[in-house]
Amino acid sequence: MAQGKQLEELFEALKNENIVKTKQDYCNLMNIDYKSFSRLLRDELNYQINPTNFEVLKKLDINIEWFITGQGSMFNSDQTEMIIGTRPTKHNNHFEYTKNDNVIYLNVYSGTVSAGHGEIAIDSEIIGQFPVIKEMIDSCLAEKSFIIKVKGDSMTPTLYNNDYVIGNTELNHTSGEGIYIIRMYDNFLVKRIQFNFDNTLTIISDNARYERQIIPIQNENIQIVAKVVGWVHKHLY
Missing domain, CATH: 2.10.109.10 (Umud Fragment, subunit A)
Structure with missing residues (x-):
């Protein structure tokens, strides 16, 4: 399942929070080969959610279900129900x-x-x-x-x-x-x-x-x- 849309939305969110400034910063943070970044956004490649990348998403407080499916909120902190009821x-x-x-x-x-x-x-x-x-x-x-x-x-x-x-x-x-x-x-x-x-x-x-x-x-x-x-x-x- 491709995550091009989620990757683009996450980049904009992290940029707005001054966590990253450039696409190169974002790729370094997310363990993405910068040369492959545009192909990921076009869903020509899949972002590999291996254990290393999973730890990156966890540190950023990213809702994994949103990242995989596009459903729900981007950040776990946006989800009161998840924090209270679905540990x-x-x-x-x-x-x-x-x-x-x-x-x-x-x-x-x-x-x-x-x-x-x-x-x-x-x-x-x-x-x-x-x-x-x-x-x-x-x-x-x-x-x-x-x-x-x-x-x-x-x-x-x-x-x-x-x-x-x-x-x-x-x-x-x-x-x-x-x-x-x-x-x-x-x-x-x-x-x-x-x-x-x-x-x-x-x-x-x-x-x-x-x-x-x-x-x-x-x-x-x-x-x-x-x-x-x-x-x-x-x-x-």
């Missing part, structure tokens, strides 16, 4: 607003999963929350979902280095071909998995430079941790 409430593995809101907050973990050779393992520390529109994820999946960063290039052009994936631990078995977070020996990887009729798995990297691997499903060195049910690109096209 985030923790539910198991996720944070969500009341049923009248359109945003779910998922936990972000500090580690990474490798889309390469698996040198980096998952760290279980939760470092914050990340907003996701409810329509992007089934409500029944939210409580078992989390967000973690991808490292490496083996899943390009589907996933790029430093993208964020939404993993669901309830879908950690044979729930159809798709992209999964897996543990292979002591490494955590994000790969496309194909379940074969002969009780084997084909581990596929979307990047053609990497070879496929076929392994038995019953292998103590392989564990399917979570299915990837969505992702957020940090990569600018």
Whole structure:
């Protein structure tokens, strides 16, 4: 969902408050490549609301629902109802607003999963929350979902280095071909998995430079941790 109109309105509001003076100041504040700014305003590119940019919006007191959908007030301080009645409430593995809101907050973990050779393992520390529109994820999946960063290039052009994936631990078995977070020996990887009729798995990297691997499903060195049910690109096209 594009945010060109919201970005333009926010620039004018911050300029009126003397928080920024120029478009370059605004781009620096919002982690925007200045060369891409005009394309963002024309909705030719999407502003990536990754955890870093989410923290920027939080510090500016921006209403995330307004920024994503264009609905409601620009600033949280403009919303008495939100301040009084819809503070985030923790539910198991996720944070969500009341049923009248359109945003779910998922936990972000500090580690990474490798889309390469698996040198980096998952760290279980939760470092914050990340907003996701409810329509992007089934409500029944939210409580078992989390967000973690991808490292490496083996899943390009589907996933790029430093993208964020939404993993669901309830879908950690044979729930159809798709992209999964897996543990292979002591490494955590994000790969496309194909379940074969002969009780084997084909581990596929979307990047053609990497070879496929076929392994038995019953292998103590392989564990399917979570299915990837969505992702957020940090990569600018």
